[in-house]
Amino acid sequence: MARPLIADIDLEALRHNYCLARDLAPDSQAVAVLKADAYGHGAVACARALEDLAPAFAVACIEEAIALREAGIATPIVLLEGIFEAGELELVDAHDLWIAVHSDWQLEALLAYRPQRPIPVWLKVDSGMHRLGFAPEQAEAVWARLAAAPEVVGEMQLMSHFATADAAHPAYFETQLLRMRALAERLDAPLCLANSPATLAHPEAHGAWNRPGVMLYGSDPLEVANEASRGLQPVMTLRSEIIAVRDLAPGEPVGYAGRWKAPRPARIGVVACGYGDGYDRHAVDGTPVLVDGRRTAIAGKVSMDMLTVDITEIPEAEIGSEVVLWGRAANGTVLSVDEVARHCDTISYTLLTGVLPRAPRRYNRG
Template identity: 40%
Template sequence: MRQAGITQRVLVLQGVMSQTEARRAARRFLEPVFHHASQIDAVGTVGFGLPLTAWIKLDTGMHRVGFTPEEFAQAYARLSALRGVRPNPNVLTHFACADEPDRGTTDDQITLFKQTTADCPGETSLCNSAGLLAYPQAGGDWVRPGIMLYGGNPFITGNAADIGLKPVMTLTTQLIAIREVQAGERVGYGGKFTAPETMPVGVASIGYGDGYPRHAPNGTPIIVNGQRTQVIGRVSMDLITVDLRGIQATVGDTVQCWGDQLPIDEVAQAAGTISYELMCQMSGRVTRRVVEASE
């Protein structure tokens, strides 16, 4: 990121694990998170020329990484005393259930965070995407939006459009074949789809090797030539098959897997996952094109 010319402050959420990594972070003005005593031990009392701006993580209920409330005061004092770290480290936590309708867990986390860090003068950060939208009262100096930056719904209910989010990622391919399948014939690996009638079936050039979810079942929505239809048969490494009954289509037509015509959250729900996974698993063989807002 620094080599790309990005000069804004950058948090390294998994932190540093050695003096070498700490020295590298200081040299690049990165801000590592300390979430375990072994990191403080590893960095030790050496200086790095430029002191680190450090963050320390308080575990308020996620129980993944971070110091417990009982451990926090001692860990904060140890980190503050390190020669290579600026005084008054910043503090963050992470919400476990902010995406769920029940607010109890997140409210408890906010209360615990504020109680435990009341005497800490540094900056604070609590909110992910769901926390930012549903718990503005959590406050903090920094927020950490993720999925919402891509236009994905951070909640387990509802949809992105309802909360004013727009998709910024569109995945398209094209039809490479259309064929007629007879009633009773099965389509694809394992014959997971049986044609209920003689029907046209399209073949689109995308598969799990590109990042399209292999576990997408029959009925997963897809757009062909601007018309909504469904995936049929098992997703292959390089190909998917689609139902073309009632669809005007020819070989070469555009197929939209998700984007402005089909919310990624809807595809993710059909595939039994979340939109973030679909965004993250795009493989390197998928051509990327950055489109500016004015285009």
């Protein structure tokens, strides 16, 4: 009998979320972000599910792009961080990739290279995030140099990254947007600015391209949900079963350090899932789970291979009962990964990308 922990991946929900991103910005093209193994969902499977919808994919590095190419994905792929050394340009050329250029050394390496075909470039500008990108006052000269090398550089886009698009009152977002709009107007350049929160909540940031990421996987990145984000569907359901049941007297402890003590006669379900599978060890008592589609909570510290839940109010729960750590239960009840993340003092990105290969992915097209 196999261990019951499974990460179910609903590819129809993925397609739904992509279509939502696309429909929110009908005048933009939406590049589907598949970095970090599609946020833990499996990049190849997700690319195959989206290749008839998405005009381009985005990844963080050339290794991620080559994995898609070797799986037969022919859709354009943009490297969001560009190259990490000049020698990668041969692979960019051979695999027909698009690249971000965010630094002087990347610019010089590209202009010194002679590709088989011009390489499309997304020029990254630091509009205020202060990670990667040219300062706005540098960008015009860099754009001019790229435009003057048509034998090397193909179609060009301006891109940047918002620091606060998810915030309820994103004043800094507006500052960044104005900087990029002014630069694009001076250069008569197409823009790619909107990440997931901007796609969902800021139509004024929609450009020639948008790049939805975590929203594709059903996570709401907004501090305050809106009508659009409430339409997202969970793609990953982390699902297991109860493997043992314990009856406790009032005051008896559960798990390491006895953090949780039964406040009354209690039934505890032991679940096959732990931090060795990627479930966050920082989950506090009260972190929600679904048992047979009913809400209950973690009771006691998460162990490497197991965690424990309070099933006192679910008398029908027994060995073999379904446990959903996040996602959609068999009865249709949904537990948001975002809600779980808040109880772990983290974000959904960490939980989704942290699910380890020990939890096998099972793909469902609906």
